[in-house]
Amino acid sequence: MEFDVVVVGAGPAGSMAAKYAAKNGARTLLIEEHAMIGSPVSCTGHISVKALNECELPEGNFINKRIRGAFVYAPNYHSIPIDGKRTMTYVVERKIMDREMAKAAASAGAEIWVDTAVRSVKKVNGGVVLEAVSEGKRTEIPAKVVIGADGVKSMVAKSAGLGRIPHVCAGIQVEASYEPRDDEFVEVFLGQRYVPKFFAWAVPTSGDCCRIGLNADSDAHMYLDRLLKEHEIVSKKARGTVDLIMGGIPVGTLKSTVTDGVLIVGDAAGQVKPVSYGGIYMGTRCAKIAGEVAAKAAIEDNVCSARLKEYERRWRGEFGRELAFGLEFRKxxxxxxxxxxxxxxxxxxxxxxxxxxxxxxxxxxxxxxxxxxxxxxxxxxxxxxxxxxxxxxx
Ligand SMILES: Cc1cc2nc3c(=O)[nH]c(=O)nc-3n(C[C@H](O)[C@H](O)[C@H](O)COP(=O)(O)OP(=O)(O)OC[C@H]3O[C@@H](n4cnc5c(N)ncnc54)[C@H](O)[C@@H]3O)c2cc1C
Structure with missing residues (x-):
């Protein structure tokens, strides 16, 4: 069967794009290279109320904590409380949340193939052909449009000639025993010795556990080790690491997120807030536009770059200024x-x-x-x- 829209990658952006493509009437396939959607996790899972609303999930067992504010620590350990006095953000379990989002895509009509890795994208007349390995067997998947939601190292973007994200930094994090100062607050730490150019965080999960992490341009392990062992606040409380994760974070966007038969969304496109490097809110919002535009273009049988540019115009119209502000702020x-x-x-x-x-x-x-x-x-x-x-x- 030829699909109208194939989405590569079942993270939050991919599942949302697949849901919107299916909702808009396209025969849609969502592909994930791992056998289990949502795993492995590379995320703290700290998202705003607005971001959770964008994910269109009813509150469920994937929510670990409701957060109302933050303590911000200066390098001299002076701290200020920022108290929203109501739920401002959530801490979520991505392993569960990603699966719920994929299920919502399936309920909207999308087919899902796990254990299927796309290896390349070939443009053909009127669409694309994806070369993939599915459950160990090589296969070709014809489609009118492919949406690359395959993360920061996007193979789809590279294979389609859209290049790479200009800069990628590392996010690193442990989950460990750590009694938060208040379990409705995250803790944010500043200081060149621990996090040059970025900030570190301790985000409460369940019980007396926190996700403690930071971003770095290089030597991420060394900085995290130093934070855990030497920082006056963190070192006294963090012990017993149960989980260590690391992942790339895009800084800046692809020059273009569209070409004939191809759209790129989420981390793969660089749709990440440059101030905090969270990608779930912007990625899922842009994914809705991508899914809708891809479906309509496929049904019209017009998947040329000029038609798909509607996606680029709409998402940059919504987020372009915020991204530019964030990049300046970062500098x-x-x-x-x-x-x-x-x-x-x-x-x-x-x-x-x-x-x-x-x-x-x-x-x-x-x-x-x-x-x-x-x-x-x-x-x-x-x-x-x-x-x-x-x-x-x-
Ligand atoms: C340490 C760390 C902490 C973070 N904390 C937060 C946070 O608190 N809040 C927040 O908003 N953001 C956070 N982020 C960023 C957030 O995780 C990403 O922005 C988000 O996951 C992007 O979603 P996505 O769907 O675009 O991509 P991803 O979640 O990366 O999903 C891409 C999917 O594509 C699949 N895939 C890749 N290649 C292929 C292929 N060839 N074939 C088939 N499937 C493929 C992958 O297996 C994966 O499932 C954090 C990142 C890191 C590294």
Whole structure:
């Protein structure tokens, strides 16, 4: 059987793209190289309320914790509480959540093949042919459109001539025994000695366990080891690692996410927030657009790049400015010294400012808070913060 739409990769973006392709009337196949969807996991599973809504799942046993805020620690260990006073984010079990999302795609009408790895994509007249190995046997899968949702190392993007993500950093994390300061709060740690250019986190899961991790351009293992052994807060509490994971995180997007018969979505396209490097919210939102556009184009029998560009226009229209803001913010963040971070955390330690962060903070759209922040710039502490950012920027 020829499929209208084949989606490669059953992560959150792939399952959502398959669901939307099927919902829009396409004969849809979702392919996963692993025998078990959702495993192995490379994720902390910390997502906003909005991101969970985007995943379109009823609350279920994949939710480990509800989180209302964060303690942010400066390099000098001075900390500030940011308290949303209601559920702001969730900690989820990706192993279960990914399977629920795949089941939702199946309920919408998509077929699913596990233990099937796509090896290459050949463009043919009016569509594509995927070469794959399914349950140990080589096979060819003809389709009108392929959606590459195959993660940061996307074979589909490379094989289709769309190139690679400009930069990939490493995310590394352990799950360990760690009594959180408050189990409704995540802990965020700043400091060049432990996380140059990034931040580290401790995210409560269940019982007295946390996922403790960081991002790094290089030497991720060394930095995590140092954080666990030497950081004044973390080293006193973390013990008994039960799980160590590592994965690539895209920084920046593909130049183009569309070519004849091919769309790329999720981490494979670089649809990740540059401020926090979370990819579930943006990936699933863009996947809905990809699924819909792919289905309509396939049914119209017009899968040329010009037709599929609708996807690129729509997702960049929705997220382009936020991505540009995030990448600029990242650059400034990367230039900040420990003294800058100490100064910034002290400047933010003011009830009015913390209230504003609580009110406008949106981990999926941090530019909203930045705009509010500058509106409050008559306040002396905000001025100190703005001056600090300007000094680092220029
Ligand atoms: C340490 C770490 C912590 C993170 N924490 C968070 C967090 O707290 N919140 C958040 O929002 N994001 C987080 N992220 C990022 C998040 O995990 C990704 O953005 C998200 O998983 C991307 O979803 P996706 O569907 O695009 O890709 P993936 O989840 O990577 O799924 C891709 C799928 O494609 C399959 N595949 C790959 N190649 C092939 C092939 N050739 N054939 C068939 N199947 C294939 C893979 O097996 C996989 O199942 C974290 C990342 C890391 C590394």
């Amino acid at each position: 400034i963040f990367g230039r900040m010294t420990d003294e800058d971070f100490n100064e910034a955390v002290t400047a933010l330690d003011d009830p009015e400012i913390l209230d504003m962060i609580t009110q406008y903070g949106d981990i999926d759209r941090p530019s909203l808070l930045a705009r509010q922040f500058f509106k409050l710039s008559t306040k002396e502490r905000v001025w100190r913060f703005v001056k600090l950012f300007s000094r680092v920027f220029f």
